[in-house]
Amino acid sequence: MKKYLAVFKINLLNSLAYPAELVTRSAMILLFMWVFFQLWHITFAAAGSDTINRLTLRDTMWYLLLAETLELGRPRLARVVSEQVKDGSIAYLLNKPYNFLLYQLSSGLGESLPRMGMLFILGGALVWVMAGPPPDLVNWPLALVALAGAWLLHFCVNSLIGLSAFTVEEVAPFEWIYQKLVFILGGMLIPLDFYPAWLQTIARSLPFAYMMYGPARLFVLPDMQLFIQILTGQLFWFAILGGLLLLVFSRGMKRLAINGG
């Protein structure tokens, strides 16, 4: 376990090597949150009500902030792994005595945490000014647990896409599709609560809702029943996606062709 902690640490150091870059890159969340605020401000005004399906404007904004933090702060593992395969640097990652997937996990976490932290702080400051204070502190623990679960699911899907580079050359299209599915069916652009019932049912039976909607919704409107539902869903999808990942990795190793001869 110590070695994975060390991998986490060096990635953390690496992402902090250029603090100015970290801040500048994270600052784009300000633009997104501003646009979201304008959009939902008008929508709520047009609806003529303080709440839409139990969510207030303030709830919606903090929901979107958490969703954006996760989306922009999660490691771009699909791209990272496929780059490693393409440029051959994976050779160095595979010839060390550790589990390759756990290595990617700890390295992704080290890269992701500072970014997510920065995104949340910057974006949160703006949302606070525009829409009001953050949800009550008692909401945070449940949301954090669900956030960790969501992050893990993202890790699995991303690694699966990245590992497909072992056999296909370009993974960008898969990544694009996955991202758009998270946008729509994960409730990243619009909270799932605002969807018609039939679409909500579809979304809830797919993994994407557990990768985005779950933690964001628990953050603004916590509810023990929802928490258990989300956690169970996450465990279920983690078992499936994680199992698939192990299978694809062990089979992929046999087919790996490394560029740069």
Place this chain on the structure above:
Amino acid sequence: MLAIQVTGLTKTFHTKQKAAGLGASVHSLFRPEYKTVEAVRGLSFEMESGELLGFIGPNGAGKSTTIKILTGILFPSGGEATVLGYVPWKQRQKLAYHIGTVFGQRPQLWYHLPAIDTLTLFGKIYEMDDRETRHRIAELAEAFEITDLLETPVRKLSLGQRMRCEVAASLLHKPKLLLLDEPSIGLDVVAKQHIRDVLREMAKQENVGVLLTSHDAGDLEALCKRVIIINHGQIVYEDKVSTLKRSFLTSKLVEVRYAEQVPIDFQIEGTETLKVAKERYGAKLRFDTRTTPVEKVMVALSAAGTLMDITVSDPPLEEVIAAIYKQGASPFP
């Protein structure tokens, strides 16, 4: 004990082929055509533990592919191999504790961080205790003369400095076998020499076997006792470096410098004058040792004037290898 044993190793890659143009692109979308590339074709060789073995060949000969199979990164298409008693592609992680690798074209050090951070990380990855890691880093830093460079972010090091750190990093966990893939690529003469000297010294001290692939004949001459030359995925030559030189290096190069000027048409019987120095105080000659004994040339040279300096050397190994390549995969003595 054998460090490496390889029997009938083969590796075939299937690469997608696509002709130029939009039509061909659309066609390949529906009916992709694959080309089979046999990167390694029935390779067999052995390497003793602690041996320094050179593995050379032109681009695309299959050197790196072989190294990647031996480290367990690639699965072979056929054949058998054991490295330090492990089957690399089945026991990759166990084997990893005992081998060190340097791929000259791919840095393993973290680019934006000081080398010491990567070294410390490797210490953890190889499950060394912290004191042992610190001690080993100090030891390697002294040998490779990198003590002052360890705290500098790797991106600020020169290529030569970085390579010294790279090689040091690959030796951190005291591997029994070092696989070096083009370790001296892009380095200047001094940097190359430095790395070779330290490597040779470390290999001797710690009884590390070294398998080295290189384009540079100098690496081989300086480091290896035995050499395997491969081309098109097959062994075309396997013998001692000294035998290689004896059977293929039948000519010698002589450089002389005199106290007085030599005539512009400077000639010594039995030799070919390659060049007369600009100021005409010296010359460069070549002769074949089979027809002209070294002694005879020496006598003639000293009779031609007051000798200030003389160097006799073998032509570079590149020429020998080129000669072997020209003869293709035919058998050699």
